Amino acid sequence: MGRGQSEKSFDVKVEEKNSVKVLKLKGYLDAYTSLQFEEMMRELVQSGNYKIIVNMKNLTYISSAGFGVFMAFVDDVRKNSGDIRFCCLSEKIDEIFELLGFKHIFKVFKDEDSAIKSFEEQEKKNVRKRKK
Template identity: 30%
Template sequence: MLTIEKQQENSSYILVLKGEIDASNSVMLDQAMQDLIATGTKSILVDCEGLEYISSAGLGVFMSYLEDFQEQEIDLKIYALSTRVFEVFKILGLDQLISIYANKKAALEA
């Protein structure tokens, strides 16, 4: 089960992810990303404090936007990953491609 909540803080949009992202619901994350891009925002933060699990399909959603974000100068920051979820990002080398922060404060200040 996955819930995605959208919040706005100053000029940044925050996606709050809770639950698990797998092949069956990764399309929800994809749609949420598309919705934020459509707003014209230049700053997207992803709150993963409540994210318990992410499959390769979920990681694929993030990977599929990296080039678009670079071209459109959209800043993507992920924060509050659990150790288990962070390890998955690390194994695939996403920690080198996406800015990952310990908490919301660090992500907003970066």
């Protein structure tokens, strides 16, 4: 988004890649739009989807309410051998992640493929562990 350009509203597209749910966020995630998004996340997690990638390429803004949605579910998915991982952050949102310490709480990847691969590698490790 260019400087001074107005934000668009919020939308999510869900795709499935190698049994990982990829959420493509578009627009802004604030205290208003996060209400609906939280319901969507709840349904997703409650129906057993524990491996989640959040693609933030087209996300223009995120406030504490938006971060709060991911924080509310991450412990649950991790307990079930899953995770919520992020990719494709804009420079601005990447900086906010860094400054708030979220890069030490969440895994952040440059692109979607690397994020998907990270789940695949985790799965391979788990299989090796189980064999031992």
